[in-house]
Amino acid sequence: MWTVRGLVKTYPAGRGRKAAAPPAVRANDGIDLDVGQGEIFGLLGPNGAGKTTLVRQLTGLLRPDAGSIRLFGHDLVAHPDRAARLIGYLGQESTALDELTVALAAETTGRLRGLDPRTARSERDAVLEELELTGLACRPLKRLSGGQRRLACFAAALVGGRPMLVLDEPTTGMDPVARRAVWAAIDRRRAERGTTVLLVTHNVLEAETVLDRVAVIDDGRVIACDTPSGLKAMVEGDVRLDLVWRDEPPLHLAEIAALGESAEAAGRRWTLRMAQEEARGVVATVTGGPAFAALDDFTLATPSLEDVYLALGGRRKGLVKA
Numbered sequence: 001m002w003t004v005r006g007l008v009k010t011y012p013a014g015r016g017r018k019a020a021a022p023p024a025v026r027a028n029d030g031i032d033l034d035v036g037q038g039e040i041f042g043l044l045g046p047n048g049a050g051k052t053t054l055v056r057q058l059t060g061l062l063r064p065d066a067g068s069i070r071l072f073g074h075d076l077v078a079h080p081d082r083a084a085r086l087i088g089y090l091g092q093e094s095t096a097l098d099e100l101t102v103a104l105a106a107e108t109t110g111r112l113r114g115l116d117p118r119t120a121r122s123e124r125d126a127v128l129e130e131l132e133l134t135g136l137a138c139r140p141l142k143r144l145s146g147g148q149r150r151l152a153c154f155a156a157a158l159v160g161g162r163p164m165l166v167l168d169e170p171t172t173g174m175d176p177v178a179r180r181a182v183w184a185a186i187d188r189r190r191a192e193r194g195t196t197v198l199l200v201t202h203n204v205l206e207a208e209t210v211l212d213r214v215a216v217i218d219d220g221r222v223i224a225c226d227t228p229s230g231l232k233a234m235v236e237g238d239v240r241l242d243l244v245w246r247d248e249p250p251l252h253l254a255e256i257a258a259l260g261e262s263a264e265a266a267g268r269r270w271t272l273r274m275a276q277e278e279a280r281g282v283v284a285t286v287t288g289g290p291a292f293a294a295l296d297d298f299t300l301a302t303p304s305l306e307d308v309y310l311a312l313g314g315r316r317k318g319l320v321k322a
């Protein structure tokens with residue numbers, strides 16, 4: 001339904017004296033994607049991986065240097081204007097709606113999408129109620145908290161019932177209640193209308209729970225594409241061991257110093273990834289010997305999408321777990 005082949009986008013080098021000019025950036029480097037109708041499809045990757053660049057091309061806002069994009073049979077490279085009729089897009093920034101009230105943002109979006117005034121008003125009321133925004137309806141977006149503003153923009157993106165929703169980190173800054181409301185609204189549309197969702201995220205936890213399939217993007221390329229469980233099967237047999245030290249790790253103990261060499265350290269926390277059998281020995285060492293006194297807490301966990309991502313050679317930077 002949504003077919004992307006060989007998409008390439010390079011941002012040109014900046015002007016100026018040679019040494020000071022920023023170099024050209026190949027932000028998308030031959031991307032292929034196939035998204036099916038009714039899928040909740042994710043793009044996961046660290047900051048700067050090329051996700052937003054990809055999404056802006058898919059939504060007709062940025063012209064690719066090479067490659068093809070077809071959505072519901074339309075050629076969106078030749079006719080980028082058609083994207084607006086097919087896609088409800090929630091970008092990372094939404095300053096365009098800032099001056100409007102929550103109600104007017106939703107209603108105006110509906111009118112811009114061709115709804116008659118009455119339908120725009122009734123869709124506005126329904127979506128504000130669905131997302132529990134009715135109490136904020138008269139508030140200008142610029143007078144809302146970050147999470148509330150994001151939710152109001154999400155509400156506006158839903159008005160007009162586009163068959164495809166493209167959401168660039170929709171739940172950033174939202175509390176758990178608002179997040180749940182977003183996922184429920186998406187699920188409802190998929191169940192009732194077969195709406196397809198393309199979701200950009202660097203939240204691996206969210207990715208694991210809500211997505212049907214994920215494309216992992218790194219350095220402008222798709223480095224893996226599968227269901228979350230399919231991706232996790234790639235690192236089956238591995239576990240993650242987190243050790244939290246009370247204070248300094250007891251590096252005077254030879255076995256702890258050796259462990260430290262393969263650990264990723266973040267403050268008092270060490271994270272180690274290893275085969276299950278090996279983990280058993282390490283747990284015995286840290287809990288049975290003199291190191292135990294220095295240990296505050298430890299957890300042993302099955303692999304997450306983050307572990308897959310790291311195993312694929314991705315960079316850790318930019319992926320969040322909460």
Ligand SMILES: Nc1ncnc2c1ncn2[C@@H]1O[C@H](COP(=O)(O)OP(=O)(O)OP(=O)(O)O)[C@@H](O)[C@H]1O
Binds near residue numbers: 046050
């Ligand atoms: N307008 C621009 N001009 C030049 N380079 C750009 C421009 N926009 C993005 N880039 C560069 O292109 C690369 C991809 O950026 P992009 O915004 O697509 O990443 P992203 O995966 O969406 O990141 P994030 O998770 O931080 O939103 C980065 O190296 C970025 O610095």
